[in-house]
Amino acid sequence: SSGINAEYGLAIWREYLVCHWRQERFKPLKTNGSSTERVENHPLNEAFQRAINHMNQKFGEEGDRTGSLVRFMAECEGVREDPESMRELLAGLFESKLYKEQARLWMEWVNLEQRFAQPDHT
Numbered sequence: 001s002s003g004i005n006a007e008y009g010l011a012i013w014r015e016y017l018v019c020h021w022r023q024e025r026f027k028p029l030k031t032n033g034s035s036t037e038r039v040e041n042h043p044l045n046e047a048f049q050r051a052i053n054h055m056n057q058k059f060g061e062e063g064d065r066t067g068s069l070v071r072f073m074a075e076c077e078g079v080r081e082d083p084e085s086m087r088e089l090l091a092g093l094f095e096s097k098l099y100k101e102q103a104r105l106w107m108e109w110v111n112l113e114q115r116f117a118q119p120d121h122t
Contacts, residue, residue: 006063013051020047029061039054048073061089067093078116086116 004012024044052070055063064070074089090109093099 006059009055009058010064010068012054013069014072017044017047017051017069020044021076042074045073048076061096067096067099067105068081071105075112078112081116083113083117086112 003027015058021044024042031056033072048069052073055069070093074086077083077086077089094107094109098103
């Protein structure tokens with residue numbers, strides 16, 4: 001077959017996102033008085049969504065069996081000091097039976113919480 005299989009497609013997207021991350025880094029969170037809000041339309045967020053959507057359309061859930069794109073995006077949100085967005089991404093990932101029964105993914109979530117969460121959430 002001349003098409004790209006899921007493994008290669010995922011590897012290409014991951015490398016692209018890593019390069020994008022290194023070039024742009026996330027913009028700092030905007031502060032509006034006492035509240036903070038995400039930078040929704042940041043090019044890196046859009047790149048993650050394109051990658052996730054492409055893999056899902058082309059290969060379904062089986063294309064990224066470990067949810068690595070969503071997990072990487074969640075980690076980026078943690079680095080960006082947005083633990084709520086990190087939790088939303090991970091919670092969405094675990095809505096799928098494919099992921100919610102993988103113990104190592106639960107352990108990764110715990111590790112991300114320990115690294116990035118506010119002290120009252122750990």
